[in-house]
Amino acid sequence: MSTTTRRSTGATGTQRSVAPRKTPAPPTGGRGPGHEHELELLRQMLLIRRFEERCVELYSAAKIRGFVHLYIGEEAVAVGVGQALRGDDAVVSTYREHGHALARGVSAGAVMAEMFGKATGCSRGRGGSMHLFDAGRRFYGGNAIVAGGLPLAAGLALADRMRGTERVTCCFFGDGAYAEGEFHETANLAALWQLPLLLVCENNLYAMGTSLAREHAQTNLAMRAASYGMPAWTVDGMDVLAVEATARKAADSVRSGGGPHFLEARTYRFRAHSMYDPDRYREKDEIARWKARDPLAGLEERMRAEGGLDDLANKRLEEDVSAEIDAAVRAAEAAPYEPVADLLRFVTSPSGGAS
């Protein structure tokens, strides 16, 4: 996941605390012949998209239960930011985190098995959709308390800072979390202590059913974040290349001792807040407008225009992704459940003792 070449999107996506950008980032070159990098971005986004579409089917078939929050429409944020992070960086996420987990490299099989509640799940069936964990990839979950992951991320960053590492902790959260005290406490603390923290606000315009304007007196989130004394940028969250470029710049700055950075990614979820909802709070037109800016279609279009993708390549990509998801579902179906006898495992550490 590490990368050396710093990509630039030119002047776009790097403004500090100003009005949101509308223009997509212009095409960039320099990623090698054959658009391998773009293809990889497309593959990751496609995996998230098709994985979640399969989740809808499986949820309807009652194979998956509980709350399931779909990321469809927002894939460019997870995938774009993911490009800016190294393997030893840390990621703290939300309850809408399938995309973050997959982009972080948690296998589709482990995530699917977790949603099936199986022993092979990435949280051994204790977490479900909202609590995906992978300590090996420093993926610190799936936090279903809105803004609850922010202080945690600050602590991970504090540990890195006190230990003198160059690691970055990236914390995803939404516009809803921005209204929580924990966001503001954490922003202040992180800036005060100059913690190596990348705060990525996925502004999908709705805190569940409450629109941005109905929950924030001042809707310019980046500007407000900047008031804590940290660099704060807004980026088009439907453009994976723009996200990647901006995140890279921010992460590099964080890594080099620049203290916390705030990134607002303007994005949109195409589906309901949780599995299904009546969508009374959104206009059909609005949804259609955002769908017209589908991040997958956008990248695909650009690649085709540049000759980096053709029908055959696209078909192969779809088949690969489909095969990966099929395998994940088959493995999840076949996997054993955790024995009920192990119910009380993982309440305290085996070497601990409190119970």
Add this chain to the structure above:
Amino acid sequence: MNARRSASGGSTASTTYREALRDGLREALRTDDRVFLMGEDVGRYGGCFGVSLGLLEEFGPDRIRDTPLSESAFVGAGIGAALGGLRPVVEIMTVNFSLLALDQILNNAATLLHMSGGQLSVPIVIRMTTGAGRQLAAQHSHSLEGWYAHIPGIRVLTPATMDDARHMLAAALDDPDPVVMFEHGSLYNEEGVLDGTVDSVDLDSAAVRRLGTDVSVITYGGSLPKALAAAETLAADGIGAEVVDLRSLRPLDDATVLASVARTHRAVIVDEAWRSGSISAEVAARIAERSFYELDAPVQRVCSQEVPIPYARQLEEAALPQPASIVAAVRQAVA
């Protein structure tokens, strides 16, 4: 109390509860560079109750870290730092303030290990003051440790003696899971003698602080001195009260409590928290569940009156368990 003890300890020496805590902190900071202390005014101020006085000078502002008044953020940061490989000791001024961080303690510290299927342990120690008795009124005086004891996944400690104040921290830091320590505000100035032969304590056991044959007085934390005073009074009347110090509210050491009740056949539980839904209720329930046929009298409880703790001295005193009320409850139990 005169000579301050060194962190390394040694022979029997007099100390205060506050200094014993400080010596425990100093020792932890000296022996493990992953350990750091953070909280409101733990550095320059020296700690709201003076526990960390002088540590900033010895260990510097990185490890004796003053925080903004953001309980949720700095407790959560402590949890994150623990995930990140450090051994944070987080001080919260009072248990009442800890409610601002309850989300982090319950939803993260206590649950991460389980939610992650055993991948993430959270070796954090959270210290806070609890209890009344100093005319601090209703937002600085409550005893909510019983709430914390309700939560699986954390250990809840209530050091009440010099040795526990001195040595519990080291054992708590050895625990890979979150530990919440409650220091009763009225104990900080208590003077006592450290047992020079003790250099560690176990966290799983309650302790019998005084032997007796007629009744088991089960208590913890700030009520321990009151219970011992009551036992003294009762001894003059020929009633032998065995005083059990729970020390840990979670896990609760049933065995020691039940063994004592099996000897005395009567139990009086003293808990400065409110009676309803308290740890005293839990202890009473366990006695009833597991030692019913040992009981020769109904279990008695001495708890705080069900009122926000008032400011005025006479009201506050009336609201709290006192040696006299403990004596009265024991007399009922042995009547």
Add this chain to the structure above:
Amino acid sequence: MPSLGADMDEGTLVEWLTTVGAEVARGEVVAVVETAKSTIEVECFESGTVTELLVEPGTTVPVGTPLAVISPTAPVRPPPARGPVPAGDATATPLVRHQAAEEGVELAALHGSGRGGRITRSDVSRAAHPAPSRHPAPSRVHASPLARRLAESLGVDLSAVRGSGRHGAVKADDVRAAAGSRTGPDQAATVKEASVAAGARRAPKAAASDTGTSAAAAAAASASASTSTSDRAAIARLMSRAKREIPHYYLSTTIDLAAALEWMRRQNSTRPVGERLVPAALLLKAVASAAREVPELNGHWTDGRFVAAAGVRLGTAVSVRGGGLVAPALADADRMPLTDVMATLKDLVSRARHGRLRASETADPTLTVTNLGDQGVESVFGVIYPPQVAMVGLGRVTERPVAVAGMIALHPTVTATLSADHRASDGATGARFLTTLDRLLQHPEDL
């Protein structure tokens, strides 16, 4: 506080079974009282409305203390059946009488719910098979869990233990004291005195098990019979008085039971299991009949003279499970058919065990039987229970060699003894009693 026994000075009100404002009828059980010996249901002797309860449960008051105030209710109900009077006085149809006889229910103890206070069949059924709800655990003893556990393991009857705890609760020390009083060095004497004080002991163990009651279990428990401190004190007082005041004389004879037991065996072969006879019933019936034939031993020594009793109320000790003794009396045992003696005995044993005896049933016997056969002894010479003038002792039914028509044969026998008050009778009278008993037992079919 009613007097529920000759030696009762005070009693503890355990529980009210009525409330202020309740209508009560004469003969109705209104309270549970604990005496030094047992827990007893107290019936009231007035009809009317309870207007005041004067004594709180848990309170110990002297005999004669008013417990409650009952105001007459108009119109006054027809007088119901009186207390301990012959069954013939109760208003009941012949059919009901028959049913009562069948079920072993004492009509006189019933309050008729029918028109004019008439006893109905359902009254009898209820009395014979009391529904639990009709008797809301009047004998529930307040005891600590530890006390209960100790009582169980030490074989102490909680209902006989005086609680020293709050609200009269029985505590562990109370049970230990009760147990300690019987496990002392003079245990043999204790058992004997207890039996004397309380009356006759129960039937032999082996036979008792045939009754289908839990008599066998009780017999086993009686081996470790215990008495509380207060029991002990009561027994001590009474026995000292007996030995101080009564010049005892003692007689003994061994009775051949071959005919009696053979007759009983034949009888039992045609009876349903539940109605089979046991030797104890036979022996009690014979003693009662002998007492009727020798009235000089059946009565009380009062005011310096012997007063013969009108009927025979045969005192019989029942050892309550876990220890302790209660002494219900079999009224008119001499006139009762053997089947009824059997049924009554069964009923009394059962209710005594559950502390459900009525005051009328523990009222002074006219003669008491002590049966230590189940303890394995051959003979027992009891101490007379004042103001009675005699005590019949029965030993173990055991096979002995006897001479029959010049040959030695093995026959079941029992040694019957008599302790009698020399002020009231002489040895010849006593001898007549024992020979009468022997004769009666040789003709069991006449019993």
